[in-house]
Structure formats: C-alpha cells, structure tokens
Amino acid sequence: MAKRSLEQRLKDGTVVAGEGYLFELERRGYLQAGTFVPEVALENPDALKQTYRDFMNAGSDVVLAFTYNAHREKMRIIGKEEVLEPLNRQAIRLAKEVAKEHPTEEALVAGNISNTNIFDPEDRESVEKVRGMFAEMIGWCKEEGVDYVNGETFYYHEEAVVALEEIQKHGLPAVITMGLMGENILRDGYTVEESCRLLSEKGALVVGMNCFRGPDTMQPYLEKIRGEVDGYVAGLPVPYRTTEEHPTFFNLPDGGCSCHLPTETTFPTSLDPLYHNRYEIAAWAKEAKELGINYIGLCCGASPAMLREVAEAAGEEAVNSKYSPDMEKHFLFGKDDSLNQKNLNYRGKA
Numbered sequence: 001m002a003k004r005s006l007e008q009r010l011k012d013g014t015v016v017a018g019e020g021y022l023f024e025l026e027r028r029g030y031l032q033a034g035t036f037v038p039e040v041a042l043e044n045p046d047a048l049k050q051t052y053r054d055f056m057n058a059g060s061d062v063v064l065a066f067t068y069n070a071h072r073e074k075m076r077i078i079g080k081e082e083v084l085e086p087l088n089r090q091a092i093r094l095a096k097e098v099a100k101e102h103p104t105e106e107a108l109v110a111g112n113i114s115n116t117n118i119f120d121p122e123d124r125e126s127v128e129k130v131r132g133m134f135a136e137m138i139g140w141c142k143e144e145g146v147d148y149v150n151g152e153t154f155y156y157h158e159e160a161v162v163a164l165e166e167i168q169k170h171g172l173p174a175v176i177t178m179g180l181m182g183e184n185i186l187r188d189g190y191t192v193e194e195s196c197r198l199l200s201e202k203g204a205l206v207v208g209m210n211c212f213r214g215p216d217t218m219q220p221y222l223e224k225i226r227g228e229v230d231g232y233v234a235g236l237p238v239p240y241r242t243t244e245e246h247p248t249f250f251n252l253p254d255g256g257c258s259c260h261l262p263t264e265t266t267f268p269t270s271l272d273p274l275y276h277n278r279y280e281i282a283a284w285a286k287e288a289k290e291l292g293i294n295y296i297g298l299c300c301g302a303s304p305a306m307l308r309e310v311a312e313a314a315g316e317e318a319v320n321s322k323y324s325p326d327m328e329k330h331f332l333f334g335k336d337d338s339l340n341q342k343n344l345n346y347r348g349k350a
C-alpha cells in the first residue's frame, strides 16, 4: 500500500501514536532518569531503533523521532551543545529506517519539539530564545524529510503558539498537544480547551493533550476540547491511575510503598505499582474513540503491549496482534481439549 499522509489517515479513521520513549528507554537501561536527555540516538542507536520498532509493531502508525528534550537549553545544562544537531538528525534518520520496515504500509515519521522549561510570556528575550530553539530543530526535521512535526507537552499556551508558527514557517503539518499540570489550567491562564481551539483555528492539523495525566483525569478535558474544536483532536495519557486529588503523575502517592524512596515523589522511578492494567487502558481508548478523538496513543510509562491494546480498541490490527493474549491453551486456565484436564481442577489453588 502506498504511504498515506497524516491528513489522509485522519480522514480514513483513527491514527494511533506511540509515545513514551523517555520512560521506556530509561526502563531498558539506556537513559538517565532526572536529566532525561535522549543521547541514546548517538550512544546506543540499536537500542533506540528496537524501541521504535517495538512501538510501531504494537500498532503505532507513526514513528516519532526521539528528540524530546533534545533542544539547545537542555544540551547547555549537560554541557553538550556540540551534539545537538547530530543527535536530532540521527534520531530522525533512525525513525525513517524503522518506518520503512512496516510490512503493510510504511509508517509516518514525525519530528518532535517540546516544552523548553525556559519560556516566560512576560519576557520577550525568553520568547525569542525559545523561537530560535524550535526553528533550528524544525529546520533539521525539514531537511531530514519528516512527514509532520509533533509539538508536545506544552504547559504554556503561548509557547505552543510559537511552536506552531515555526512549524508552519517550514510548511509542515503540525500536531500540537498540551500538558496540563495539576492546577487544571495552563500556566499563562488559558484553559486547555481554549488553547486547543485557538491552535486549531491558527491551522494546527491536530490539537489535544499528552502526558502528565492518566486517562481518568485527562478524559474530562478531552471532552471539553472535543466540544470546542472543529478539527482533529489528540489524546495521549500516561498509563497511571491518576485521581481528582492527584491529577498528574508528578504527585501520585503510593500507599503500599514499604521503603524510603530516594526521590521526593514516586515520579519518575517508583510509579510501577500505580499502573493501570492494559484492559483499563483499552476501555479508555474505546471511550476516547467514541467521543471522537482522532489521534489516540499513550505517553510516558507506556509499554508496547499496552499500546497494542489501544490500537485494537481503536479497531486496528497491529503487526504484532498475532501475539495478543489468548488463554485458551494455558495449562491452568485454558479450555482446550488438548490440555491435561486434571490441572484444571487446581485453578483456584494455584
């Protein structure tokens, strides 16, 4: 099948997008929690390629270049500004190589820019600095030939606007997703639905939310966004059991923790007991699709098996759907005639 554009795929149905490389590569041992810089593209390219591949085979229609945090400011903090450009280019090249491996339809490749953490809408100098950081990264995206750019996890509306403007200057389609902190409002006072409406009216192909929040505390805002926005809407929560009291994964307590954590919070390295199971995630994805969310995925903490549930809940078959769970031939819980029937009596005692 010839490769369709993002816009065409959105017209045809739901687009599934796998994110969360930061946590996944940290878990696999190739990235440091805390600084969270994606040097893996240069230091362990095979590990990054395999992770790209795992998410694509689990149902992602897009390989998102892992350049989250790979901006000039972060590189300055770790004293490695000289690797900024090679890192960005390499992350995109590896994504393109993997996208071509897709057996039925070549995956889309998206460039990625994100929250800079130095944006201050009151300070012209900081705004221009952020604009320059985005411009150089999008320039490399354009030269390397991405299909679109995903600007993500912005907690300032105005920062997202700068990102969108720079993407548009390069003539690329934009997916812009906001990260909503626990204040339930963006830091410059915009509601997330107002922000998304303005970004959509300004020409972003897709607008919505990603990261910080689990399905339970993101969904009410996705509903508001869907009500405000005429265009395509995205939802990519983290797969954790966030609550109204603790709406983001930054301050999620673990009542069962029996040791002293080396970090102030369970974020980012002790969130494991707070995971949703894959079926809860699938139930959310189904609900999101029914609500009219067009671009569905997961962010930090997602595993390929979880993403596959999202893809299947959205009605898609993943490359690796052949490995989706089937307990029919399990020695204790199966029902197949070929099983040793004696074992089935021990189910409750196992």
Ligand SMILES: [Zn+2]
Pocket: 020, 210, 211, 212, 238, 299, 300
């Ligand atoms: Zn995330």
